[in-house]
Amino acid sequence: MSDPNAGLAAVAPTTVDGGELLPPAPDPAATGKRARSLSQDALADLIRRPMFWFAAALILLFVVMAIFPSLFTSQDPNSCDLSLSRKPPGTNDAVFGYDLQGCDVYSRAIYGARASIVVGVVTTLLTMFIGIVVGTASGYFGRWIDAVLSRITDIFFAIPLLLGAILILTAFPKTSQATAGVEIMKVVLALTVLGWTSMTRIMRASVIQVRNADFVVAARALGAGNWRIIRRHVLPNSLTALIVVATISLGGFIGAEATLSFLGIGLQPPVISWGQMINEAAKYIRVAPHMLFFPSLFLSLTVLAFIMLGDVVRDAFDPKLR
Numbered sequence: 001m002s003d004p005n006a007g008l009a010a011v012a013p014t015t016v017d018g019g020e021l022l023p024p025a026p027d028p029a030a031t032g033k034r035a036r037s038l039s040q041d042a043l044a045d046l047i048r049r050p051m052f053w054f055a056a057a058l059i060l061l062f063v064v065m066a067i068f069p070s071l072f073t074s075q076d077p078n079s080c081d082l083s084l085s086r087k088p089p090g091t092n093d094a095v096f097g098y099d100l101q102g103c104d105v106y107s108r109a110i111y112g113a114r115a116s117i118v119v120g121v122v123t124t125l126l127t128m129f130i131g132i133v134v135g136t137a138s139g140y141f142g143r144w145i146d147a148v149l150s151r152i153t154d155i156f157f158a159i160p161l162l163l164g165a166i167l168i169l170t171a172f173p174k175t176s177q178a179t180a181g182v183e184i185m186k187v188v189l190a191l192t193v194l195g196w197t198s199m200t201r202i203m204r205a206s207v208i209q210v211r212n213a214d215f216v217v218a219a220r221a222l223g224a225g226n227w228r229i230i231r232r233h234v235l236p237n238s239l240t241a242l243i244v245v246a247t248i249s250l251g252g253f254i255g256a257e258a259t260l261s262f263l264g265i266g267l268q269p270p271v272i273s274w275g276q277m278i279n280e281a282a283k284y285i286r287v288a289p290h291m292l293f294f295p296s297l298f299l300s301l302t303v304l305a306f307i308m309l310g311d312v313v314r315d316a317f318d319p320k321l322r
Contacts, residue, residue, distance in 0.1 A: 043316075046313070051311075052313075052316075054308070055305045055309040056309065058304075058305035059302075062305070066113040066114040066116075066117040066118070069113070069114065073104075075104045075107035077103060077108040078270075079103070080101040080102040082101065082102045084098040085098060085099075086098060086291065096109065096290060096294045097291070099280060099291050105290065105291060105294055105295070108295075109274070109298050112276075113298065114272075115267055115271050116274055116275075116299070117302070118184055119184055119187050119191070120250045120254035120306075123188050123195060124246050124249055124250045126188065126196075127192055127195045127196040127199050128199055128242065130196040130199065131200040131202070131203045132203055132239075134153065134203075135200040135201070135202070135204040135206075135242075136203060136204075136207050139203065139211065140230060146204075150204070153201065156194055157198075157201075161195060162259060164190075164193070164194040165191055165193075165194065165260055166260070168190040169260065169265045170265060172186055180271045183268050184271065187261075187267055191253055195249070198249065199245065202245050203238060203241075206237075206238035209238075210233070210237045210238050216229060240317050243313070244310055244314040247306060247309055248307055249310075250306045251304070251305070251306030252303070252307075254299070254302055257273070258273070258278065261273045261274075261276045261279060262275045262276075262279045263279070277291070277295035278292060281295070
């Protein structure tokens, strides 16, 4: 027979110095409620934040715009009429006006979202992958592996992102036959080569904190191998900080691509990008400010949305900030 007093120890009141009674701790088994994990608490906190919904709505809008631009405009972005060059908004029902070549600024701003977001997303995924592999190996194994990988990371970290990307892009041969995919991957490669260092440092610090935790020590004592420990215990408990940094970095990579395109060494035709449009419009800011305003607005809102989302996610996953 079971002991009727077995469950009383879990709910018995405890005392502190001075003999003061403390209320009994709730027993999850008795209440029928399961303890929530950090991810569940963070998700519940995110849902309650208006800034999260605002940033998520903006990101969803621009993602849909990048995938299905024809939902927002039926105008061909490459259909131009020189007689409409630099015409202001409202001319021939063009809500954003026309650019130097007589192309519809609105349609080009819509189609420009695809290249910018693809560069940001692909670059973020590649830098995350490199950061996870290098940071995990460095933080988990330590010793000479950590020393070698950390020094390599420091070397790449010392090179400014934009300056290094300029040097890499100028090394690629210029061809008029390049496709849109080739142009995008050139920019992605230039940003990835130097953009992985921050991810690696964050991942290394997280792994160092987790590798000596009690559950990792217990798994190692039970005979689990390094790969199983990393896959089942270290990675799931180390990725939170990396995800937060990656969300913020995505907006930074989009801004970096626009900067490179503005300088004339980033995305090249036939690719349409906001940076290209800003580069073309900068010379005519006084006579045709609409050419500069609208692509700059789209770019600013996209970068702002990802940075806002990263800030909200960071606050939600950090218990100290609640």
